[in-house]
Amino acid sequence: MAFQPHDDDHEFARWVTDRAAELDTTPGEPGRVDRALLQGLGESGLLSALFPGTVDDGPPREAPATRLCLLREHLAGVDTHAETALALQGLGTYPLLQSGTDRQRKRWVPEAAAGRAVAAFALTEPEAGSDAAALELRAEPSGDGWRLHGEKTWISNAPDADFYTVFARTTPGTRSRGVTAFCVPADRPGLSGEPLEMLSPHALGHLVFDGVEVGSDDLVGAPDEGFSVAMRTLDLFRPSVGAFAVGMARAALAAAKEHTAGRRAFGGTLAALQTVSHTLAEMATRTEAARLLVYAAAEEYDSGGPDVTLKAAMAKLFATETAQYVVDSAVQLHGARALHRGHLLEHLYREVRAPRIYEGASEVQRQIIARHM
Numbered sequence: 001m002a003f004q005p006h007d008d009d010h011e012f013a014r015w016v017t018d019r020a021a022e023l024d025t026t027p028g029e030p031g032r033v034d035r036a037l038l039q040g041l042g043e044s045g046l047l048s049a050l051f052p053g054t055v056d057d058g059p060p061r062e063a064p065a066t067r068l069c070l071l072r073e074h075l076a077g078v079d080t081h082a083e084t085a086l087a088l089q090g091l092g093t094y095p096l097l098q099s100g101t102d103r104q105r106k107r108w109v110p111e112a113a114a115g116r117a118v119a120a121f122a123l124t125e126p127e128a129g130s131d132a133a134a135l136e137l138r139a140e141p142s143g144d145g146w147r148l149h150g151e152k153t154w155i156s157n158a159p160d161a162d163f164y165t166v167f168a169r170t171t172p173g174t175r176s177r178g179v180t181a182f183c184v185p186a187d188r189p190g191l192s193g194e195p196l197e198m199l200s201p202h203a204l205g206h207l208v209f210d211g212v213e214v215g216s217d218d219l220v221g222a223p224d225e226g227f228s229v230a231m232r233t234l235d236l237f238r239p240s241v242g243a244f245a246v247g248m249a250r251a252a253l254a255a256a257k258e259h260t261a262g263r264r265a266f267g268g269t270l271a272a273l274q275t276v277s278h279t280l281a282e283m284a285t286r287t288e289a290a291r292l293l294v295y296a297a298a299e300e301y302d303s304g305g306p307d308v309t310l311k312a313a314m315a316k317l318f319a320t321e322t323a324q325y326v327v328d329s330a331v332q333l334h335g336a337r338a339l340h341r342g343h344l345l346e347h348l349y350r351e352v353r354a355p356r357i358y359e360g361a362s363e364v365q366r367q368i369i370a371r372h373m
């Protein structure tokens, strides 16, 4: 059942939690795209909430940032695997939704929203991570189009995705001003890749472009303006990484509250020890502060405010760092059992690490914030 966008946020959050609880989240092959899960996300309506045009048969359009954050926060509270699969469909498809052609949108957005086509966002290269403007994957003019030569790495959903938004160098020596975005279907000759095994079983891989042909139909936005295509998507997705982190922090906090209320030691419960209850208070306060920053950034985006980039950076920085602290504290309060393979906190401990690095490491967010001050 599709969710109607006019319902209020609490109802929406409850709807997300209920749908998420019904998903079959039996883990697929670690580190590979879980197509059964994506199809389940499509059938549940959760993916269509990310792509509102597919809900009401209007033209595909952006989900409000607040909705995207609610989706990610509440899905993360139930299942991080499903949350990540959903978010990556958004990250890979939004460049087309925001900056692509009608033809690209019609070809890929309904399929991505149904969970039948897998999307990926290919910006990072072996020699260009935090400094994304240094990217070197070449788009060499060839006939009416270009040929792509080079590598992308740490790309979520690679090499299993069905289409990639690829950011390539069209004008050498111009940093962010000479980058062009292309939509590259995975079956283009010359495109190959291999999976990379990560700390958490995140679907992710390395891609090689050996003369992959692209034409003007594949352009996403104008030539040499690809960097703003990437930044437009990241401005929306950065607060939502914060929402994912808040979802994990809330799950860890709930587990810690429950455990310390029941665990007996020194003639009482752990929660009755003042240092334990103060740790819980600190965890709760920081989580709430992170949540407020995330939704302030989402509101700024939705209202077209002047500080979208600044607030997105603050939200992503604070929420991901907070989630690391909260999950680590919850592990500490649980003792050995949290480290037992299969425990919720063992899982969250591995999951919480990467968001401090991807979509701009914490240091890069601080740099953005400092630049805006």
Ligand SMILES: Cc1cc2nc3c(=O)[nH]c(=O)nc-3n(C[C@H](O)[C@H](O)[C@H](O)COP(=O)(O)OP(=O)(O)OC[C@H]3O[C@@H](n4cnc5c(N)ncnc54)[C@H](O)[C@@H]3O)c2cc1C
Residues within 6 Å of the ligand: 120, 121, 122, 123, 124, 128, 129, 130, 131, 153, 154, 155, 156, 157, 198, 202, 204, 354, 357, 358, 359, 360, 361, 363, 364, 367
């Ligand atoms: C799970 C996961 C999923 C990912 N998915 C994608 C994806 O879908 N698409 C994609 O394009 N990329 C993706 N990435 C790549 C990610 O965006 C990069 O890893 C990130 O931008 C950092 O680049 P890097 O790893 O090369 O680190 P580097 O750029 O080498 O930086 C290493 C460290 O140096 C420090 N540092 C960097 N810059 C500064 C600075 N200005 N000031 C101070 N310190 C600094 C930071 O501590 C940083 O962590 C993913 C990464 C991970 C881990």
